Amino acid sequence: MVINLRTKKRLASRVTGAGIHRIYFDPTHLDDIADAITRNDIRSLITANTIKIKPVSGTSRGRAQHKRRQKAKRGSKAGSKQGRMGARVGKKQVYVKKVRALRYLLAVFKDRKDITNPEFWALYKKVGGNTVRNKAHLHLLVDEIKAKRS
Structure with a gap:
């Protein structure tokens, strides 16, 4: 039987202040999560590590840094510059x-x-x-x- 935990996820999000997509439910304790009704229930599940909050995943800068390094190699020497200095x-x-x-x-x-x-x-x-x-x-x-x- 599949339990709809969308409302629980939203409640956990409100309690923690994290986004809905950062909330993670432990699959082995889904029944406990389904029984949780109040905000206090959610808080106790968070302390018990049944509900976890995923870390914030930022935008990776790796590709951008690599691109900048490649660009710096190309055409930056004295003989490669074109146009007058005002350009x-x-x-x-x-x-x-x-x-x-x-x-x-x-x-x-x-x-x-x-x-x-x-x-x-x-x-x-x-x-x-x-x-x-x-x-x-x-x-x-x-x-x-x-x-x-x-």
């Missing part, structure tokens, strides 16, 4: 990275009292307007400001 890293990304680095450096100069607040903002606007080429250029501009002061 690999966009102009905007390059600009944003540069501006962030320069603004950080400006903040360092200001904290060290190398430049005053008005000088900081003058240089800040130059950085934002892409007038400052790189860190070395910013250092040069700060040195010029210091030279003018003294």
